[in-house]
Amino acid sequence: KGQGQGGVDASDSDGEDEGDSVGFGALHPQYTDVLSDWGETEKFVMDGDSLLSFVLKEQGVDWSSGGQFLHLAFGVERFLHSLIARGALFSVAFFDLHAKLWAASHPSMLFARSLIISHLEKCVPHNVKVAKFESPFSEDWTDFLSEFQPALACIADSPPGASEGGEGAELLLRFAKCCAKGGINLLLMRDLEVSESVLRGFYVKTRASSISSGPWLSSP
Numbered sequence: 001k002g003q004g005q006g007g008v009d010a011s012d013s014d015g016e017d018e019g020d021s022v023g024f025g026a027l028h029p030q031y032t033d034v035l036s037d038w039g040e041t042e043k044f045v046m047d048g049d050s051l052l053s054f055v056l057k058e059q060g061v062d063w064s065s066g067g068q069f070l071h072l073a074f075g076v077e078r079f080l081h082s083l084i085a086r087g088a089l090f091s092v093a094f095f096d097l098h099a100k101l102w103a104a105s106h107p108s109m110l111f112a113r114s115l116i117i118s119h120l121e122k123c124v125p126h127n128v129k130v131a132k133f134e135s136p137f138s139e140d141w142t143d144f145l146s147e148f149q150p151a152l153a154c155i156a157d158s159p160p161g162a163s164e165g166g167e168g169a170e171l172l173l174r175f176a177k178c179c180a181k182g183g184i185n186l187l188l189m190r191d192l193e194v195s196e197s198v199l200r201g202f203y204v205k206t207r208a209s210s211i212s213s214g215p216w217l218s219s220p
Helices: 034-038 048-058 069-085 096-103 109-123 139-148 167-181
Strands: 030-033 043-047 089-095 129-133 152-155 185-194 199-204
Touching: 034 199, 043 048, 043 139, 048 069, 048 089, 048 096, 048 109, 048 152, 048 185, 069 109, 069 185, 089 096, 089 109, 089 139, 096 109, 096 167, 109 129, 129 139, 152 167, 167 185
Parallel strands: 043 089, 043 152, 089 129, 152 185
Antiparallel strands: 030 199, 185 199
């Protein structure tokens, strides 16, 4: 089971050095029941913008005209509390850098995003930490990983409106590589299934390999 080992050097502004050996071309996602296979004592961290992306896509929130804040907030709360009810141990991390995910396709989400962060900081149980960081390459994020030691990072593989190879997809790719460098495995929020007894999704065991010119995640 992969444990967070402190992330990357905070001085690495783009998360990738020349000769970086971490790549994802050879990794294969496996559909698994996380709580059953990993146990309820394993901690994980969820990217906050991936959470918003998941709720917009999977929880039936219509943001085509913007302004559906109450529906969005309800969807986020319902999903998080479904995890809490199953005994999941997790934190939610929002990165200032990831606000760029919404700027082009959903600009009204930038305001909603700030309201959601403030709302979650006040309403989630004390054992669920909602934290804010400048980027996945900042020193405070590295310190957080060293203290929290997550086994998994939950991440969307494409946010709403982000085309393959676009800036949004690249931001998520760099975050995923940052997690891999810290020894943190990935749970993709694509097709994530949450029911009374399971939390099932595509799990990727990260490992060091040569950087591939192919897709950063191979097809399941």
